[in-house]
Amino acid sequence: MGRRRPEGGEVPPTTLILDEIEEGISRRQVEVDTAGLDLGEGDFRLVGPLQVVFRFNRSAQTFQVSGQLCCQLIAECCRCLEPVEQELEADLQLLLQRQQLSGDEREAVAEDEDVEILDPGAKQVDLKERLREAVLLDLPMRVYCREDCKGLCPQCGHNLNSGPCTCATGQADLRWAALRDLKLS
Ligand SMILES: [Zn+2]
Numbered sequence: 001m002g003r004r005r006p007e008g009g010e011v012p013p014t015t016l017i018l019d020e021i022e023e024g025i026s027r028r029q030v031e032v033d034t035a036g037l038d039l040g041e042g043d044f045r046l047v048g049p050l051q052v053v054f055r056f057n058r059s060a061q062t063f064q065v066s067g068q069l070c071c072q073l074i075a076e077c078c079r080c081l082e083p084v085e086q087e088l089e090a091d092l093q094l095l096l097q098r099q100q101l102s103g104d105e106r107e108a109v110a111e112d113e114d115v116e117i118l119d120p121g122a123k124q125v126d127l128k129e130r131l132r133e134a135v136l137l138d139l140p141m142r143v144y145c146r147e148d149c150k151g152l153c154p155q156c157g158h159n160l161n162s163g164p165c166t167c168a169t170g171q172a173d174l175r176w177a178a179l180r181d182l183k184l185s
């Protein structure tokens with residue numbers, strides 16, 4: 001059995017062709033162009049393709065899908081603003097079911113985000129939106145270039161990881177403290 005494509009060319013890697021998935025457990029690895037995921041302009045940038053390993057468990061018209069996503073990410077260190085490259089890992093869990101449902105049943109299922117009911121005749125499913133959400137959900141809140149990043153001098157903006165600046169904030173603080181003491185006495 002060959003790879004069946006709908007008329008009109010290539011199937012994008014984010015699309016699952018349901019009848020290509022065998023009964024039982026199987027696995028497939030795809031590369032997704034991150035430019036096509038519409039991740040928007042954030043404080044981060046994805047480098048290279050998104051690597052996705054899908055694991056399927058099919059039983060007749062029920063498809064259990066789990067995906068492990070991995071990509072290189074460049075973001076700013078939240079202390080010193082230097083670009084930092086790190087690995088982004090995310091995952092995806094989804095249950096696909098080809099089934100005829102009544103309106104009420106459809107509503108009940110719609111509440112569960114991880115379940116998608118497809119028409120009995122459905123041939124393929126586009127997972128692009130789900131992959132996009134999985135990546136956004138697992139973006140790190142804060143990125144540090146290193147655990148003990150010293151950050152920037154609040155006065156001159158010098159990157160303190162490359163040595164102290166000439167502001168000598170510690171001494172200035174001491175002088176202010178001395179002035180305060182004078183006023184109190
Ligand atoms: Zn830093």
Ligand SMILES: [Zn+2]
Binds near residue numbers: 153156157158166167
């Ligand atoms: Zn400084």
